[in-house]
Amino acid sequence: MNNPDEARSVDPVVTEIVRNGVLAVTEEMKTNLMRTAYNMIIYEALDFTVGLFTAEGETVSIGLGLPMFIRGMAQTVKAKLAHFGPDGIHPGDILVTNDAYITGSHLNHVTFSLPIFHQEKLIGFSCCMAHWLDIGGTLGGMTTDIFSEGLQIPILKYQNQGVVNQDLVDIIHMNVRLPSRATGDLRAQITAVKTGERRFLELIERYGETPVLDSIAAIMDQSEIAARLQTMSIPDGVYEAESFMDDDGIDIGKPIPIKVRVVVSGDELTVDLSEVSQQVRGFYNSGVTTGYACAQVNPALAADREAMIDMGRRFSKWAPNIAVKFPVTAAGLDALE
Structure with a gap:
C-alpha cells in the first residue's frame, strides 16, 4: 500500500468491481443524506461531502459534493484517530467535530465519522461533512474571532458503543x-x-x-501513477500567480495578497503558499487544511478521471514553512464556505 512500484497480487477484475463498488457506496450515502436533510443548503446547494476512508484516514472514495471538504474529512479522521488512539475507538462509535482548524472550514461544517469494523478489526471509516443552517454565534460578516462564530464541538463521541451522547445533543440544542x-x-x-x-x-x-482492501491499495497506487504522469506532462519550472482580496471586512481598503508558487520537477509537484497574507483581523482566515485541499484537489482533478477516485496519494507536497502562514487559535474563519 506504500510503493506503487511493488507488484500487488490482486485480481484486476475484482479491483474494477471494488472501484465501482465504493463509488456506488458513496453515491448512496449522498442520496440518503439529500433525501433526509432538513436544510436546503444540503439538499439544494449540495454543501456537503461524503466519503469512505481507510483505517489510517486515507481517502478511498468520495461522493458528489464540495471538493474542498475532501481533505477536511481526511484530516478530521486522522485527528480523531490521534485523539482517541487505536484502542479508544470501538464498534458502535460515531465521532464528531466541527473544529474549524482541523476541517479547514467554518463551524457550520459538522463532520461525523463512523469507524467500520469487520470481525473486530478496524478496516475503515464512513464519513460525512455537511453545512448546518445554524451553529449559534453572530450572524453575518461581523465576527473577529472564532468564539463569536458559534458553538465549537471538539473531537467527541456522538455515539459511544451504540449509546447516543444525549448531553452533547442537549448542548447543541441550547446553542x-x-x-x-x-x-x-x-x-x-x-x-x-x-x-x-x-x-x-x-x-x-x-x-x-x-x-x-488489497484492491483499494492497488487503486491508490494507480491514482498516484496517474497523478505523477500528469505532472510529468508539465514542463519543469517555477509557476507563480497572485491575486488580492479587497480587504478583510474590518480594515477597509487594505488589500489581502494571495500568492502561490508551484515548482514542477519531473513527477514531483511542490506548492508554496508562504507568501499568502498573514492572519487578518476579519473573518477571512483559513485553516491549514484548506491550503492542503487547494494543493491536492486541483491536481487530482486534472489527472485521469477514471483512475482518480481518491486523492492521489503523495502527489502534492509543501514548502517547509507553509504552516506559519495559517491562523492561530481564535482567528475568525466564518467566511470560509
Whole structure:
C-alpha cells in the first residue's frame, strides 16, 4: 500500500468491481443524506461531502459534493484517530467535530465519522461533512474571532458503543436558533454514515476482506501513477500567480495578497503558499487544511478521471514553512464556505 512500484497480487477484475463498488457506496450515502436533510443548503446547494476512508484516514472514495471538504474529512479522521488512539475507538462509535482548524472550514461544517469494523478489526471509516443552517454565534460578516462564530464541538463521541451522547445533543440544542433543523441534519448525516458502513461491509462479505482492501491499495497506487504522469506532462519550472482580496471586512481598503508558487520537477509537484497574507483581523482566515485541499484537489482533478477516485496519494507536497502562514487559535474563519 506504500510503493506503487511493488507488484500487488490482486485480481484486476475484482479491483474494477471494488472501484465501482465504493463509488456506488458513496453515491448512496449522498442520496440518503439529500433525501433526509432538513436544510436546503444540503439538499439544494449540495454543501456537503461524503466519503469512505481507510483505517489510517486515507481517502478511498468520495461522493458528489464540495471538493474542498475532501481533505477536511481526511484530516478530521486522522485527528480523531490521534485523539482517541487505536484502542479508544470501538464498534458502535460515531465521532464528531466541527473544529474549524482541523476541517479547514467554518463551524457550520459538522463532520461525523463512523469507524467500520469487520470481525473486530478496524478496516475503515464512513464519513460525512455537511453545512448546518445554524451553529449559534453572530450572524453575518461581523465576527473577529472564532468564539463569536458559534458553538465549537471538539473531537467527541456522538455515539459511544451504540449509546447516543444525549448531553452533547442537549448542548447543541441550547446553542442553536432552530434545534429541530439541527437535529434533522444531524440525523441525516448519521443516516449517511450508517449507509456507508452497511454497504461497504456488504462488499467485504461478498468478495472478502483481503481482496477488497488489497484492491483499494492497488487503486491508490494507480491514482498516484496517474497523478505523477500528469505532472510529468508539465514542463519543469517555477509557476507563480497572485491575486488580492479587497480587504478583510474590518480594515477597509487594505488589500489581502494571495500568492502561490508551484515548482514542477519531473513527477514531483511542490506548492508554496508562504507568501499568502498573514492572519487578518476579519473573518477571512483559513485553516491549514484548506491550503492542503487547494494543493491536492486541483491536481487530482486534472489527472485521469477514471483512475482518480481518491486523492492521489503523495502527489502534492509543501514548502517547509507553509504552516506559519495559517491562523492561530481564535482567528475568525466564518467566511470560509
